Amino acid sequence: MDRPRFFTPAEVAAHNTAADLWVSFLGKVCDLTPLMEQHKGDDLLFPIMQCAGKDISSWFDPETEDIRRHIDPLTNCERYYTPRGRFLHIPPASPRSDWASDIGLPWWKDKRYEVGLLSAKTRWIRVINTLTSQEQRLQVCSEETLTEILQRYLSYNAHACSYTWKHAGTSLDMSLTLGENNVPDEDLELQELRLDRDLFTPAILLHFNDDLTEG
Template sequence: MGQVEMVRDVLLKPIVQAAGKDISHWFDPKIKDIRTHVDPLTGCVIPYCPNGRFVHIPPPFPNSDWANDFGRPWWKDDSYLVGILSKKTRFIKIINTLTSQEQVIEVCSEEIMTEILDRYLKFNAHAASYTWKYDGRNLDMQKTLQENNIQDDDEDFYKLSMNDDTFLQSVQLYFNDDLTES
């Protein structure tokens, strides 16, 4: 094993050890970047790495061997989601009543409807121009599914030994004709 592979393995160790665990405490939620602290030995502001330095984190001291030409750090890559672990996730179906298109997405129990809408925008860039409804009722976009009385039936399906993806709660989107001329 070469030196590059050994360094890479050492830098992957904190991430592998944290696999499946909440690492949100590694990041500053306001700036969406690695937390920093003042090193007591040098007085320099350095990244906070409680489990050791990991991939894309510079060494604490100047080092000519460290290549910083890797592009975007992994925690800023939109294909990864760094956040707080959800207590429970579930799948919901979102039906666009204008186009009859359906999308199934996995949502966290803690997500409010505007957060779900933000994630749904990749399927429909105009989703904010729709009224979101469930069972004929307008949904409060500042509340969660549960707070909007959209019950999670997963436990009932489990108790009945039924496949829980046979029936998904569905939210219907009704287009608001807001294209009027003034």
């Protein structure tokens, strides 16, 4: 089974327009752009548009993974709790002739919109090319393997696959995460000590593999 792709909150936040709209909730990342296009002009899209690029987990009951519910003080009936206003696929408070109840799966349960998972913990690393001395800071997901981090780095160095990745003099297992490779994440300790995290960012050294060298 293919691994899901992990995203940082910053990556989700970059998709913050009606023409390119992502949200995250309950650890999932969803691309709602097709939904916005399908229902373009519908006023019920407005609360979703207000939260474009943001995490909307507060809308949901983590146990049921459905929209939170409450007792309506006017009708004493249970209904969805939508303090930002009613949005798409939420039924009206009372029966209406213009409400189509056969909507199928509501968008928050439709896996077609899921594009990956939100990282539970992001971290920064410095990737240093020992051949050229070029250094690149990368924000990565703690759940990502080094192979997946390499994919992020390819936009800075298209030949990154031709290097051996090392930390503290040890070659890294590209199939494992940074943590599994014993690359420490000291963010919490640095925060408690009130030290600048940027000054203690772990360095990953890239050593070029000279394929012409005879063993």
